[in-house]
Amino acid sequence: MSTLLGLLSGISLLIGAFFCVVGAIGLLRMPDVYTRMQAASVIETLGAGFILLGLLLHAGLSLAAVKLLMIALLIFFASPTASHALARSALLRGVKPALADGEEGPSKP
Amino acid sequence: MLAAATLALIVTVALALARAALGPTVFDRLQAVNTIGTCAMLLLAVMGFLNGRPDFLDLALVYGLLNIIGVIAVLRFLRQGDLGAPGVPRR
Amino acid sequence: MARSVLFLAVLYAFWLLLSGMYTPFLMGAGAGCAVGVLLLARRMDLIDREGFPVHLAWRTPFSYWPWLVKEILKSGWDVARRILDPRLPISPTLIEIRPSQQTDLGLAIHANSITLTPGTITVEVGPGRLLVHALTREGAAGLAGSEMDRRCAELERP
Numbered sequence: 331m332s333t334l335l336g337l338l339s340g341i342s343l344l345i346g347a348f349f350c351v352v353g354a355i356g357l358l359r360m361p362d363v364y365t366r367m368q369a370a371s372v373i374e375t376l377g378a379g380f381i382l383l384g385l386l387l388h389a390g391l392s393l394a395a396v397k398l399l400m401i402a403l404l405i406f407f408a409s410p411t412a413s414h415a416l417a418r419s420a421l422l423r424g425v426k427p428a429l430a431d432g433e434e435g436p437s438k439p
Numbered sequence: 440m441l442a443a444a445t446l447a448l449i450v451t452v453a454l455a456l457a458r459a460a461l462g463p464t465v466f467d468r469l470q471a472v473n474t475i476g477t478c479a480m481l482l483l484a485v486m487g488f489l490n491g492r493p494d495f496l497d498l499a500l501v502y503g504l505l506n507i508i509g510v511i512a513v514l515r516f517l518r519q520g521d522l523g524a525p526g527v528p529r530r
Numbered sequence: 531m532a533r534s535v536l537f538l539a540v541l542y543a544f545w546l547l548l549s550g551m552y553t554p555f556l557m558g559a560g561a562g563c564a565v566g567v568l569l570l571a572r573r574m575d576l577i578d579r580e581g582f583p584v585h586l587a588w589r590t591p592f593s594y595w596p597w598l599v600k601e602i603l604k605s606g607w608d609v610a611r612r613i614l615d616p617r618l619p620i621s622p623t624l625i626e627i628r629p630s631q632q633t634d635l636g637l638a639i640h641a642n643s644i645t646l647t648p649g650t651i652t653v654e655v656g657p658g659r660l661l662v663h664a665l666t667r668e669g670a671a672g673l674a675g676s677e678m679d680r681r682c683a684e685l686e687r688p
Binding site: 339340343346347351353354355358363367370373374377382384385388389392394397400401404406408409410411413416419420422423425427 | 455468473477480493507510512514
């Protein structure tokens with residue numbers, strides 16, 4: 331049982347590590363601020379989520395597990411707020427998003 | 440596996456640091472700082488388990504709180520002060 | 531009033547779980563801190579349906595969150611594939627959508643869910659209007675009248 335949990339925890343940690351590195355590569359490759367934020371949100375959701383899940387399986391039932399859950403909740407509630415604030419002030423500041431060709435300004439639905 | 444995750448997180452922080460150095464706008468740098476903060480938080484949690492001291496989780500929690508407050512504080516300062524003016528590219 | 535008592539209980543439980551040491555002094559200090567935070571929150575008029583939405587606490591973890599996690603996994607995998615693709619097949623789009631939520635709380639949940647999903651970021655929020663930056667055209671097209679919109683409107687109902 332414990333070896334199975336250990337295996338699952340290891341796999342989860344590796345998946346999380348993979349998404350973290352992918353997100354960081356995106357942070358370097360993407361062409362403008364807004365698309366870089368999209369890449370960074372992969373780190374904040376999938377990367378952090380899988381790493382915390384792996385640690386949760388590693389910790390088992392203990393106070394450490396509760397703290398890990400609190401960290402997960404903190405990330406999932408707070409990081410969208412920070413991303414939104416960042417995107418909004420970038421737009422207010424006049425940083426133009428690099429839109430796909432043929433599109434100017436927000437398109438109406 | 441814990442060691443592999445630690446290594447990957449350090450690589451992530453290094454890449455984000457490169458983005459912070461490259462810029463070009465102040466918002467790129469802030470996004471990089473935010474990412475580094477998240478990774479530092481995860482790094483603290485993973486290192487705590489790696490060294491067998493889960494007490495580090497408290498530090499991770501505090502770091503996460505400081506991270507979001509820090510980013511929002513800098514953004515507010517940007518809106519009101521003139522701290523970020525050289526960061527926005529002019530054409 | 532019932533909401534205040536519940537808020538106090540949540541705060542105290544938070545203290546006890548974080549501290550993990552149950553000596554009389556620390557437990558007393560925790561009670562003091564919880565009461566202090568409660569007084570501050572009441573002074574700031576935060577403890578209402580919007581600031582402490584406890585009515586969502588026993589519904590969302592079993593209905594909304596699993597669905598949201600599924601969506602995050604799907605779109606996160608899609609974004610990761612696009613990042614690793616050597617041609618970088620992205621088509622960034624700004625789109626304005628009209629959400630169907632009535633209350634500020636529902637709107638905030640919808641906007642946060644959009645931002646939490648990789649590939650889309652809410653840039654501006656106003657009453658009856660969300661400005662969203664999407665990484666791809668397909669992602670932007672999937673936003674208007676989406677299932678997320680319907681589910682967030684459902685959460686608003688008492």
